Amino acid sequence: xxxxxxxxxxxxxxxxxxxxxxxxxxxxxxxxxxxxxxxxxxxxxxxxxxxxxxxxxxxxxxxxxxxxxxxxxxxxxxxxxxxxxxxxxxxxxxxxxxxxxxxxxxxxxxxxxxxxxxxxxxxxxxxxxxxxxxxxxxxxxxxxxxxxxxxxxxxxxxxxxxxxxxxxxxxxxxxxxxxxxxxxxxxxxxxxxxxxxxxxxxxxxxxxxxxxxxxxxxxxxxxxxxxxxxxxxxxxxxxxxxxxxxxxxxxxxxxxxxxxxxxxxxxxxxxxxxxxxxxxxxxxxxxxxxxxxxxxxxxxxxxxxxxxxxxxxxxxxxxxxxxxxxxxxxxxxxxxxxxxxxxxxxxxxxxxxxxxxxxxxxxxxxxxxxxxxxxxxxxxxxxxxxxxxxxxxxxxxxxxxxxxxxxxxxxxxxxxxxxxxxxxxxxxxxxxxxxxxxxxxxxxxxxxxxxxxxxxxxxxxxxxxxxxxxxxxxxxxxxxxxxxxxxxxxxxxxxxxxxxxxxxxxx
Numbered sequence: 001x002x003x004x005x006x007x008x009x010x011x012x013x014x015x016x017x018x019x020x021x022x023x024x025x026x027x028x029x030x031x032x033x034x035x036x037x038x039x040x041x042x043x044x045x046x047x048x049x050x051x052x053x054x055x056x057x058x059x060x061x062x063x064x065x066x067x068x069x070x071x072x073x074x075x076x077x078x079x080x081x082x083x084x085x086x087x088x089x090x091x092x093x094x095x096x097x098x099x100x101x102x103x104x105x106x107x108x109x110x111x112x113x114x115x116x117x118x119x120x121x122x123x124x125x126x127x128x129x130x131x132x133x134x135x136x137x138x139x140x141x142x143x144x145x146x147x148x149x150x151x152x153x154x155x156x157x158x159x160x161x162x163x164x165x166x167x168x169x170x171x172x173x174x175x176x177x178x179x180x181x182x183x184x185x186x187x188x189x190x191x192x193x194x195x196x197x198x199x200x201x202x203x204x205x206x207x208x209x210x211x212x213x214x215x216x217x218x219x220x221x222x223x224x225x226x227x228x229x230x231x232x233x234x235x236x237x238x239x240x241x242x243x244x245x246x247x248x249x250x251x252x253x254x255x256x257x258x259x260x261x262x263x264x265x266x267x268x269x270x271x272x273x274x275x276x277x278x279x280x281x282x283x284x285x286x287x288x289x290x291x292x293x294x295x296x297x298x299x300x301x302x303x304x305x306x307x308x309x310x311x312x313x314x315x316x317x318x319x320x321x322x323x324x325x326x327x328x329x330x331x332x333x334x335x336x337x338x339x340x341x342x343x344x345x346x347x348x349x350x351x352x353x354x355x356x357x358x359x360x361x362x363x364x365x366x367x368x369x370x371x372x373x374x375x376x377x378x379x380x381x382x383x384x385x386x387x388x389x390x391x392x393x394x395x396x397x398x399x400x401x402x403x404x405x406x407x408x409x410x411x412x413x414x415x416x417x418x419x420x421x422x423x424x425x426x427x428x429x430x431x432x433x434x435x436x437x438x439x440x441x442x443x444x445x446x447x448x449x450x451x452x453x454x455x456x457x458x459x460x461x462x463x464x465x466x467x468x469x470x471x472x473x474x475x476x477x478x479x480x481x482x483x484x485x486x487x488x489x490x491x492x493x494x495x496x497x498x499x500x501x502x503x504x505x506x507x
Contacts, residue, residue: 001086004289007282008090008136013099015138015280016065018055020296022215023277024305026252027051030189030242031307033249037314039335039476039486040247044189046437046474047242047275048306050389053442058099062187062276063375063387063441064142065100068122071212073135075286080126083134087124091116098377098386102461103143110350112460133292137212137281144392144415144438145274148186150178151203154266160499166266168227169504171196175227178270179235179251180498183491184244185392185416187274187438191215191253192231195269198259203269210255211273212281214296217255224256230507238494242275243438244416245476246490253277276439311443311474319472323366324410326430332477334484338434340473343452344413346372348391350463351456352399355407361455362467364407368434371396371414373462375441376451383451385468387441390415393433401425413475417487426481433479435486447473 019027031048034041054061068091074080092115094100104113104121116122129135152158152174154166161177164170175194182190193210195203219225231254241247252275261267281295314337320328322342332338345362347355347369375387393400393414400412400422410431412418415438426432436444452467478486 001082001289004083004284005086005090007284007289007291008087009094010291011136011138011280011282012068012090012094013058015140015278016060016094016099017058019051019061019277020280021298022296023252024051026215027189027275028305030249030252034242034247038247039245040241040243040249042311042337042476043242043245043437045307046311046440046443049311050437050440050443051305053446057442059442060099060101060375060387061278061441062142062274062439063101063373063389064144064391065103066140066142066278067103067146068100068116069139069141069208070122070124071127071137071209072125073127073129073131075130075132075134076128078134078286084124087122088117091122098375101373101375101387105460112462114460132286134284134286135281135295136284137295138279139208139211140278141208141211141273142276145186145190145272147392148182148272149204149207150181150270150272151200152268154268160495161502168223171268172227172230172505172507173501174268175231175254175270176235176238176498176501178272179240180238180494182272183240183416183494184435184438184487185394186272187276187415188240188244188250189242189252189275191251191273191277192255193271193273194254194256196256196258197261198267198269199262199265200267202259203267204271206257206259207269207271210257211271211277212279213255215253219256221258224258226507228254228256230505234501238497240490240494243435244487244490245435245478246486246493274439317474322368322411324368325366326410329410329430329432330481332432332480333482334477334480334486336477338475338477340368340475341471343467343469344368344370344473346370346374346464346466346468348373348463349395350459351465352396352403354456355403356399360407361465364409366408366410368411368413369403369409371412374445374466376461376466383454385445385448385451385466388445388448389439389441390436392416392438393418397422404429404431417478417485423479423483423485423488426479427483430481432477432481434475435478436475444473447471
């Protein structure tokens with residue numbers, strides 16, 4: 001049992017902190033293909049630095065370590081009850097050590113369990129097979145990309161692609177639309193798993209199972225292999241780019257499977273995953289629990305992904321000290337790269353809802369509010385932030401305009417952009433939206449020089465309001481105080497490109 005626990009702990013830690021070689025190769029290829037000196041190339045450079053930092057520091061690549069999902073194959077007679085017990089112990093231990101974020105929340109009370117254990121957490125699926133060894137595969141898929149999963153019931157009208165029928169061409173339209181609707185919310189560049197058929201439940205499960213395939217494999221079904229190639233050749237023509245900034249590369253993988261279906265149902269289910277594609281596996285000796293070999297890893301050691309030691313700066317960056325003035329904010333425009341220093345505050349779903357009807361524990365006039373749910377560890381009396389990338393901002397769209405008006409915020413930081421209501425508030429009250437690089441949890445954690453304090457810790461670590469002092473925190477102005485939104489522009493332009501794929505295609 002001790003050796004089994006050590007093996008499973010190694011799998012969890014390695015999955016959270018080190019991307020597999022096939023994903024690294026895909027990201028390296030994206031960096032070569034992206035136009036230099038653009039917002040997307042800057043985002044990819046930040047991602048590459050973050051990947052290297054996470055690997056070197058054995059720290060979470062992204063602060064959202066997702067819903068741990070184990071797919072396990074065991075010989076007949078293996079004690080699956082014991083394995084489940086050990087997995088739960090490992091998950092709790094990895095959470096205490098900051099390798100996983102405290103992510104398991106009671107859906108009725110909103111209380112965070114604090115150890116990633118609870119009904120349905122983690123997800124463990126067992127299957128018996130006739131091999132002598134145990135195979136364990138693990139995927140950590142965060143909430144931002146999980147929210148961009150989508151399921152279609154054919155036939156369906158898909159503007160601007162017209163009707164998607166119950167055939168391969170209709171499936172093609174659904175897949176392209178799935179990439180389009182994700183925009184930057186799911187931390188593109190992304191990968192998708194697609195399931196054709198099944199029922200609603202099995203379709204989504206099969207779609208997620210496709211993400212366990214290596215990115216560079218070839219589908220054994222010729223028709224599906226051809227469709228995968230078509231999607232990879234054409235989805236990047238939409239111009240969504242990294243983080244939805246616009247660019248040449250939006251997708252690094254497309255894997256498609258098919259189940260039989262009921263005559264009345266024709267589902268196409270899509271599981272979207274982000275660039276932080278954390279998926280690994282091990283083969284274990286069934287008697288001892290020792291690791292016999294790793295899955296998804298080749299014989300070559302991980303090489304540095306970053307092209308430079310630090311983020312390449314142009315000298316055109318705008319250095320700002322927070323709190324900010326209205327004059328400073330109104331001088332910014334979409335596309336500006338800013339480097340922030342000073343005291344910032346985090347706040348996401350629970351904080352926004354709370355502040356609508358309550359006062360803030362700190363003065364937010366001129367402040368910067370960071371949509372972030374960090375991995376935080378206590379060291380004695382001090383707190384330490386172990387991972388601190390942005391969360392998806394559009395969840396706060398119902399609240400943000402009111403929060404800006406009520407408290408006098410000057411900047412909001414997140415990823416994926418926000419909608420028309422927030423854009424109007426930015427213009428009216430003199431504030432900006434700054435897009436940080438989604439998933440770059442180690443890079444941003446290193447920008448934090450001190451945790452000044454925390455409020456609302458009873459909401460759980462990710463949902464608490466952290467008061468953090470930062471230095472040279474980089475972000476891009478994507479919504480300014482003059483009514484301009486890069487996100488709206490990219491969505492409009494990519495929609496026009498999507499419309500070009502409405503005609504039937506052969507592949």
